[in-house]
Amino acid sequence: MPNKKTEELEGVAIRFTGDSGDGMQLTGTKFTESTALAGNDLATLPDYPAEIRAPAGTLAGVSGFQIHFSSKEISTPADQPDVLVAFNPAALRANIDDVRPGGMVIVNTDAFNDKALARAGYDEDPLPALRDRVKLVEIPLTRLNREALKDLNLSYRDADRSKNFFALGIMFWLYHRSMDPTLRWLESRFKGDIREANVRVLNAGYAFAETTEMFPVSYVIPSAKIQPGTYRNITGNTALAWGIAAAGTLNDCPVFLGAYPITPASDILHELARYRQFGVRTFQAEDEIAAISTAIGASFAGMLGVTTTSGPGFVLKQEALGLAVMTELPLVVVDVQRGGPSTGMPTKIEQGDLLMALYGRNSDCPVAILAPSSPGDCFHIMIEAFSLAVKYMTPVVVLSDGYLANSAEPWLIPDIASLRRSPVKHHTEISNFQPYERNPETLARPWAVPGTKGLEHRIGGLGKDEITGNVSYDPRNNERMIELRAEKVARIANDIPPIEVNGQDQGGLLLVGWGSTHGAIYAAVKEARENGLNVSNIHLRHLNPFPSNLADVLSRFDQILVPELNQGQLSRILRAEFLLPAVPMIKQQGQPFQISEILERIRAMLREEN
Amino acid sequence: MADAAVNLTQKDFATDQDVRWCPGCGDYSILANVQRVMPEFGIPRENFVFISGIGCSSRFPYYMNTYGMHTIHGRAPAFAAGVKASRPELSVWVVTGDGDGLSIGGNHLLHAIRRNIDYQILLFNNRVYGLTKGQYSPTSRIGMKTKSTPDGSIDYPVDPIKFALGASATFVARTVDVDAKHLQQTLRRAHEHKGTAFVEILQNCPVFNDNEWIEVENKKTRSEAALVLEDGQPLVTGSKGQRRGIRIENGIPSVVKLGDEEDPVAAGVAVHNERHDSPAYAFALASLERPNFPIPIGVFRSVERPAYDEMLSNQVTQAIEKRGEGDLHALLHSGDTWTVE
Structure with a gap:
């Protein structure tokens, strides 16, 4: 066994990306299960095309699954992934701009042939230019996967289907995750050569990561301090x-x-x-x-x-x-x-x-x-x-x-x-x-x-x-x-219980949210407050009727910002009901808010105020 | 469900609400006959549910002293499906019309019949929109002049019986609003049937489409205009000197003139059989239309097939037998969990 270094990290965000037929959602889900069992706080975001099988290798067919896990409390899948796993050039092209500068990008080099590059709209191989921007890890995934299965009676086509589990094995080693839940799942779900193939490549990926010099360091993310009790992923x-x-x-x-x-x-x-x-x-x-x-x-x-x-x-x-x-x-x-x-x-x-x-x-x-x-x-x-x-x-x-x-x-x-x-x-x-x-x-x-x-x-x-x-x-x-x-x-x-303010109960800026935006708003307000900004938030679970103390709470703040993934529907209601200058923060791109977007808006509103 | 101790009369099924159909409307007769046969079923009044959509016919539940719901346009079969699928012990009746059931609600009617939900669907067909004051309906004859078709309708009509057969109905019948005896007998048969019982009731709208069915309503013309279907009996119509039989060859019906004493079977006249596995025979019957043919009245088809609500209840019972009563704690703890000390 090579003697490799282990580093401790507070948290990591990984995005698995590939063709919609590459099994990215499954890969992400299995990684998530092990991460949950490791006791990290986590949040995930699947992002997949509406077409069941969009044309292979095209940007339209790219499917992604992001997981953010940490030893601290987290509330969103993270704005930017630290690690991108790209199974083909289209997946790389669709996601590379999101990766944190200096982050890690793991690619399946076997998929970077001229035809696939052209399908993804690349005029030239993008990998050389990437080597300076990110930690690029170039793995001949398809070949390694076939090699691991060569004595099984599988066609290349069938063998290639399991390459997502080879990659999963790599990621399990890299972040010290247990393979047991995935192995148990394979045992219960498949039989014969298919089970054997998946179990084998999962182990092979793990062993490959352990021995290769491509990964000199593996990472430990200690478990989070969370409320005692029995948990599950849901x-x-x-x-x-x-x-x-x-x-x-x-x-x-x-x-x-x-x-x-x-x-x-x-x-x-x-x-x-x-x-x-x-x-x-x-x-x-x-x-x-x-x-x-x-x-x-x-x-x-x-x-x-x-x-x-x-x-x-x-x-x-x-x-x-x-x-x-x-x-x-x-x-x-x-x-x-x-x-x-x-x-x-x-x-x-x-x-x-x-x-x-x-x-x-x-x-x-x-x-x-x-x-x-x-x-x-x-x-x-x-x-x-x-x-x-x-x-x-x-x-x-x-x-x-x-x-x-x-x-x-x-x-x-x-x-x-x-x-x-x-x-x-x-x-x-x-x-x-x-x-x-x-x-x-x-x-x-x-x-x-x-x-x-x-x-x-x-x-x-x-x-x-x-x-x-x-x-x-x-x-x-x-x-x-x-x-x-x-x-x-x-x-x-x-x-309906009275609404409770997160932060201080009056003065400054109040963010009012509802529904799925809670994580991003909460994280942005937390970070802003840690930086000394005078900002609080409430999150409405009851939109009709409102909690009976809402009018009172709103009236105690100098400014009200309503981040919503629409053209300002709640802010319109608040203005109509309470005659208050609630300001909408609008996003309608089919994506959730990023923490940084909200943080930036908080800063801008408080700057204007001063 | 039948309870010998239940002694109800026609009056028990009438409500205190004023019945508000136009004078001379066929619905009055249908209401009276429905109220008359209900007590015969031996079912406690509280176990009847009448569900309707929108239109003249759909006022029906307000006049039935049972549980009832006047829903939205065209959707009655779906509301009733919810009632029956959750409470199979109830006797559920859907009341609809040609516009409600075959235009805006055609989709629900199709799927209710296809699923063979164990309820009765009474479709009052007067071939016109009454409540909206006289537009043509999906069963109106081509060329019919109405407010919305001043130059005559250019829509080919849909036939309710063919529609039901096409949706794999297990029970299909046609009866006439003012023919009390036949109407009551058809309602009894519909009630006895397990699965969807679809009944088209030819109904007169005296205001917007008077006398549409006069030939079969009028006792004098009826014996020739109507072909009364009786299981096991040859398809013969007309009285002395005017006897006619219906022959069906390769699915194509034709009229055979019969002598007064002539044996219709020997003359190749078809013998009515409600229980053909294939709906082809019933479909051939459904294609008999005036003026070339008499209009068939009676049960076109009656076959057995498990009902949706029964199969759903069986799945619930079997799931409990197989997996035990649902255990919420076990559900929440199923799969991978971990404990933080």
Whole structure:
């Protein structure tokens, strides 16, 4: 064994990039699992093309997976990768400009032939020029991988499929990660030559890195000091699906999911379809409208109805959502937002649907709106959403997004006993039953479900009498009902915790965020405060109604900046509601905020002030 | 679900709401007949759910003293699918029209039928838009002059029966609004059927498309204009001196004149069979249209196939048997975890 040096680092960000068929998402996921088990704090960001198989070797087909891990607290996948692994020239070209100056770039030199260079749009070999800019590690990955498999009866084509695991083995050695979780996974997932090939190249990559002089140093990233407890790695979509299953168990009421496949929300349907043992009924509907309609039908029948979608699907659901408002049934609608408008950029990130959630229906048609702020929070927010939907007999919209959906973080697994339980009790009292008589505290109407003797009644989308729910065209009654529905949603504020300020509770600049931007905003504010800047932030999980102390909190600051991945939707609402000069910070490039962007804006705003 | 102790009458199914269809509307007769047959099923009233979309026909649930929901345009089959898939023990009835079910809601109707969800779909076909005051509908005849087609419709119509058969319906029937006996019998058959029971009800709109079905509604013309389908019986219509039979060769129907005493089977007339595995025979029947043929009335097709809601419930039961009741703690701790001391 060569005697190699070991260095300790606080944190590293690695980006794995290759063709969309090269298995980059899998490679990243397996590296993430081992990193989580190593006890580092971490955040990941997958970035892949919408095409399942874009033309090989082209820029359009480049798929990437970034992981940031550290011995300190981190909240984003990092602005710039320290290490880039590029499987082909297109991957290098699409990502090289993001790499931190002086960072490491590992390339598969076997893929840098004239044809591949041309496909990536390179006139000449880019590697020589790179040698001065970065630590370039040139590995003949394809050949080494084939060599490791030469006595197996595999075609080159099949053998080449495993080269991502050769690279993974290298990375495991380089950062002292355990290969065990990946080996266990291979054991359980594959058999025969395919399993043998993958196990072998993983080990071969590890051994290669250990012996080669290309890597004189390996790196240790000590485990992070994090809250004690049992952790797991989780993506937002998985957490969201689990939150839905949990809501059924905690509320003692079966869940019905009506859904139509749409990127990036489909994984929630896939996940929940596996949980029939929880009594979960999933229904893959014929379209987005049917998906929400079946969920509302299930709610009418006494289930916890939920539908999951993304922007273009949410548009189609608006009419039915209006009916759920009118019939005052509990319903949860999840919109995993994506780049738009129209079909837009399905696999990219945006927060463009807030105004649609608030105002996207005919007439005045209020719904509650929640937004999770991290992948793990997707679990908790679903439990809260169902609880509010049932308590107030109202639809609740949950705005996730493509970033939360696919990125992963270590998640402190909650103690089941600590989770909110609100067992569903359908209305059964026959005497004086009126379908629209309201609970004086919450203004919720009774949830009387088919099969309950003596409570037969009809509901629908036509104007309703205030008490009986019978069809009514009475002018005053109509206005009164519109006010009541609004008041009911407003009263949800009684169930929302007051917003807490991170930083100081008054003066200076306040950043107001919502949804997936939490990590970047939090990290930027933290760094700014460490540099002595007078800046704080709040992060809204409740967008309708707002926490009841929001007006008071906003009024205590000199300046308000609202970073959003849209054209300023929340800032517009804050200005309208509170008559405050909230300034939007806009980004709509299909990518999350970088910490540095926000930091720069904080500095600029505070400079202007002085 | 049937309960011998349930003693209900037609009146028990009427609500206190004023029925607000136009005078002479065929819907009155349909409502009365539905209310009349409901007590026969021996099902507690609270286990019935009526779900409708938008249009004249879709006011129906407001007049049925059961659970009911008046939903949005065209989507009733989807709302009802949610009810039935989550509560298979309920008796679910969808009420729709030719515009609601075959225009804006054509997609949902197709998929409801294809899935064979165990509910009844009653499609009132008056071949016109009533609630929006008289535009042509997807079942209107070509050339029909309406407010939106002053020069005559140039849309080829869709036939509800062919549509249902094309969607692999397991039960397809046609009946007539004012023919109480036949309507009731068809509703009974629809209720008995396990899976989607699709029933087209020829219904008169006296305001915007009066007398569209007069030939089969009028008792005098009916015996020749209608071909009443009875399982195991030859396809024969017309009274003395006017007997006609329907022969079907290679899927193509033709009319055979029959003598008053002539044996129709010997003359090559087809014998009605609701249970053909292939829908081709029922499809041939569905192509019988006026004026060249009598209009078939009755059950076109009735075959057995497991229903969606039943299979879904089985999957839930089997998942619990195989994996045990869902354990939240185990789920959250599944896969790789690590503990920080």
